[in-house]
Amino acid sequence: MTEGPTPDWRDALPWPGEDAHKHARGRLGVVAGKASQTGAARLAARAGLRIGAGVVRILCPPDATAIIASAIEAVMLTPFGSAEALAEAVEGMDAVVIGPAAGVTDATLTHVRALAGTGAALVVDADGLTVFEGWPTDLFDVLDRDDVLTPHEGEFKRLFPGLLDLGREAAARAAAKRAGAVVVLKGPATIIAAPDGRLAVNDNGVRWLATAGTGDVLAGMIGGLMAQRMDSYDAARAAVWMHAEAARGFGPGLIAEDLPDRLPQVLAALYSQDR
Incomplete structure (x- = not known):
């Protein structure tokens, strides 16, 4: 199915x-990577907040706390020092994004597994995929x-x-079935398969x-909507x-940082059409 001008979602x-x-509007967590690579998580978190999640919290290694704290406002922050502490910090959250600049490390493997047991819906992106x-x-x-x-x-x-030898659509459908999860195969014509x-x-x-960075924004947007159930x-x-x-x-000159702040205009147009 190709999305038309008035998509059914x-x-x-x-x-x-x-x-x-704010709590009724959903709680989103975003897991950050090491201190030198926190921008991706901040992009995802801002996008999740802009798309309507009521509470957004970045979860980060302790050494990244000061760096992130100086660069956020409405987004909250919780440091964690172990997979167990990460799972505890996620308690009560509706959705969690993990992967943007998380690092292709054993820690990321462990964190994905820990999050999977929390009951929060996951968006797994970037390093959270490559590490497997x-x-x-x-x-x-x-x-x-x-x-x-x-x-x-x-x-x-x-x-x-x-799987891509089957063609993009067949590959995405087969991948979603194999993974038992929704797959978003990004590209000029992005394919979404359940x-x-x-x-x-x-x-x-x-x-x-x-x-x-635009993919990090997309991950945060998906997570933000999922957090709202x-x-x-x-x-x-x-x-x-x-x-x-x-x-x-926005058009030419776009950088990832521009996207979250363009969302109110997109949302306003959708909202006015629904009234």
């Missing part, structure tokens, strides 16, 4: 009611249908070697998104579409 967008409060190259079933075994994987083609090949066989091809791709497949489709619309509204 619009009906599921989690607009707040008159009695809404060679043993992808170790990742698939801890996922469930509410989790989302967001690979570009290189990361997809590491987790699903040979483990139950549902598939959508996003048709509003924008060339200006071909710049570093939007179905993971619908959340992925909605975020991919809005991500491209935000980029289209």
Whole structure:
């Protein structure tokens, strides 16, 4: 299914009611990497906040605390020193993003596994995918249908070697079934596949998104919608579409930092259409 001008996920967008409060709007966690690589997590966290999650918290190694604290405002911050402490910090969260600049390390492996046991819906991106190259079933075994994987083609090949020979759509559908989770195969025409066989091809791709960090923003957007209890497949489709619309509204010169602050305009247009 190709997304049209009025995609059906619009009906599921989690607009707040008159009695809404921040905790009712969902709690999102974003796991940061080491002190020298915190920008990706900050991009994801800001995107999750902009797309409507009521509370967003970055979870970071202790040595990154001062660096992140000086660069955030409404986003909260919790340091953790072990996988057990990370799982405790996630208690009560609705969704967690892990992978953007997390590091291709044993620690990232351990953190993904720890998060999988918390009950939070996961968005696994970037290093959180690459770290499972060679043993992808170790990742698939801890996922469930509410989790989302967001690979570009290189990361997809590491987790699903040979599947792209089937073509992008068939490969994404087979990957989602194999992983038991939603798969977002990024590209000029991003494909979103659910483990139950549902598939959508996003048709509003924008060339200006071909710049570093935009994937981190997308991961945060998906996580932010999932934190608001939007179905993971619908959340992925909605975020991919809005991500491209935000980029289209900015145009040439776009960098990843521009995207979160373009989301209010995209959301306002959708909201006015739904009234």
